[in-house]
Amino acid sequence: MSEHISKQFDAELETARAKILAMAGLVEEQFGHAMQALEGGDLELIDKVIETENQVNAMHVEIDDDVMHIIARRQPAASDLRMVLTVNKVVNDLERIGDKACKISRRAKQIYGGGRVNVPRMSDLTYQSNIALSMLRTALDGFARLDPSVAGTVAREDIKLDEEFKAIQRQLITYMMEDPRTISLALEIIEIAKAIERVGDHAKNIAEYLVYLVKGIDVRHSPVEEIEKQAR
Amino acid sequence: MSEHISKQFDAELETARAKILAMAGLVEEQFGHAMQALEGGDLELIDKVIETENQVNAMHVEIDDDVMHIIARRQPAASDLRMVLTVNKVVNDLERIGDKACKISRRAKQIYGGGRVNVPRMSDLTYQSNIALSMLRTALDGFARLDPSVAGTVAREDIKLDEEFKAIQRQLITYMMEDPRTISLALEIIEIAKAIERVGDHAKNIAEYLVYLVKGIDVRHSPVEEIEKQAR
Numbered sequence: 484m485s486e487h488i489s490k491q492f493d494a495e496l497e498t499a500r501a502k503i504l505a506m507a508g509l510v511e512e513q514f515g516h517a518m519q520a521l522e523g524g525d526l527e528l529i530d531k532v533i534e535t536e537n538q539v540n541a542m543h544v545e546i547d548d549d550v551m552h553i554i555a556r557r558q559p560a561a562s563d564l565r566m567v568l569t570v571n572k573v574v575n576d577l578e579r580i581g582d583k584a585c586k587i588s589r590r591a592k593q594i595y596g597g598g599r600v601n602v603p604r605m606s607d608l609t610y611q612s613n614i615a616l617s618m619l620r621t622a623l624d625g626f627a628r629l630d631p632s633v634a635g636t637v638a639r640e641d642i643k644l645d646e647e648f649k650a651i652q653r654q655l656i657t658y659m660m661e662d663p664r665t666i667s668l669a670l671e672i673i674e675i676a677k678a679i680e681r682v683g684d685h686a687k688n689i690a691e692y693l694v695y696l697v698k699g700i701d702v703r704h705s706p707v708e709e710i711e712k713q714a715r
Numbered sequence: 716m717s718e719h720i721s722k723q724f725d726a727e728l729e730t731a732r733a734k735i736l737a738m739a740g741l742v743e744e745q746f747g748h749a750m751q752a753l754e755g756g757d758l759e760l761i762d763k764v765i766e767t768e769n770q771v772n773a774m775h776v777e778i779d780d781d782v783m784h785i786i787a788r789r790q791p792a793a794s795d796l797r798m799v800l801t802v803n804k805v806v807n808d809l810e811r812i813g814d815k816a817c818k819i820s821r822r823a824k825q826i827y828g829g830g831r832v833n834v835p836r837m838s839d840l841t842y843q844s845n846i847a848l849s850m851l852r853t854a855l856d857g858f859a860r861l862d863p864s865v866a867g868t869v870a871r872e873d874i875k876l877d878e879e880f881k882a883i884q885r886q887l888i889t890y891m892m893e894d895p896r897t898i899s900l901a902l903e904i905i906e907i908a909k910a911i912e913r914v915g916d917h918a919k920n921i922a923e924y925l926v927y928l929v930k931g932i933d934v935r936h937s938p939v940e941e942i943e944k945q946a947r
Contacts, residue, residue, distance in 0.1 A: 540935075540936040543935070543936070544933050544935065544936065547800075547933065548933070550800070551796065551797070551800060554786060554796060554800075555792050555793070555796055558790040560787050561787070564783065564786060564787055565783070568779075568782070568783060568786075568803065571800065571803055571804070572803070572807070575804070575807065652902075656898055656899060656902065659891070659895065659898050660895045660896075660898055663891065663892045663895045664892075666888055666891050666892055666898075667888060670884075670888065670905075673902075701776050701779065701780070703772075703775070703776065704772040704775070704776065
C-alpha cells in the first residue's frame, strides 16, 4: 500500500471510531437524562430524550454504511478488520441503549401524564441506573483507550445489576399484593427496571467485543472468570 | 480473479449462508419447542430447549469467525460484501431468538416446578406465538430465497403482535387485581408474552436486513409503508 492510500485508510478508520464514540456519548447522555427526567418528573426533558431517537437512528444507519464502504474500498485485514467488524456490532448495542432510554421516558410520560405521582422504589431505580451508567462508561472508556481489561469489571457489575433488578421486582410484587390498585404503576416500574438491566447487558456486550477487538478472542457466552482471565 | 479462486470464494460464501440457515432452523425449532413445552408442561422438553443454548452459542461464535475470515481472505465487494455483513448482523438476531426460547423455558420450569398449574391466558399465548413463529418462518424463507418482498408482510404482522402483547398484559392486570395471590404467576406470563413479542422484533430485523442485502437500501427505523414500498 502506498503511504498516501495508507494514510487515507487510517483517517477513514479513525473517522468511523470517532463517530461511534460520538454516538456512544449521545446515548450515554440520553440514558442519564431519561433517569433524571423520571426522578424529577420533568416532562420537557422526557420529550427531549424521546426526540433524540431520530438522531441516534440516523447515526446507526450512517455508521453501518461507513463500515460497508471502508471494507469495500480499503479491504482491511487483521486488527483493522476486527475494528471495523466490532464497530458493525457495537453500533447495534448503542442503538438498543438509546431505545431503552426512550422506553424509560415513554413509561415516565405515562406515569406523570396525569399529574404528580410518587414513584415507588425510585431510590432503588436510581441506585440500579447508577450501576448501569457506570458499566456503560467503563466499557466506552475502555473502547476509547482500546483497553480490554475493563471487561472483567463490567461482567462482574452485570451480575450485581441482575440481582438488583430481581430485588426491585420482588419488592414491587409485595407492594402490589398489599394494594392491588398499584398494580399498573408497579408494572411500569418493573418495565423501567428491566430496561435499566438491559442497558447493563449492552454495556457488557461492548466490553466483550473490546476483548475480541484487542486480543482476537471471542469471550461472548463465557463465564465471568473466563472473561476476567482473557481480558487481563 | 482466477476461476479457481472465484469458485472457492463462492463455496465459502455458500457455506456461511448454509450455516446461518442451519442456525435459523435450530432456533426456530427451539422456539416452537419452548411454546409446546409450556403448553403441555413437558419438563423433559423444557430441559431440551435450555440445553440447546450451548449449541446455538457455538454457532454464533463460529459464524462470526467465518465472516471475519471470508472478508480477510476474499475481500468481497458489492452484493457479496452485503451478504457477509448481513450474516454478521442476522447471527445476533438468531442468537437472541434462541435466548428468548430459553427464557420461556426457564419461566415454564418455574411455573411447573411445583406441580400442575393452570397457565392463565395460555390460548392467547399460543395465538401470539403462532404469529411470531409465522413471522420468523416468513423472514427466514425470504432469506433462503433472497426475496425481500416478505419484509412488508413481516412488518405488518409485527404491529399485530405488539397489539396482542398489550391485550394479554391488560387481561393479566385484571386477573391480578381480581386475585392478588396470582400476581407472581401473572408476572411470569407477562414475561413470556414479552419474550414472544421480542421474537417478532428479531424476525422483523432479519426481514429488514434482507431488503438491504438484495436492494442495498437500509429500511431499519422506517415506517411500515416505507418498508413495504422498498421491499416490493
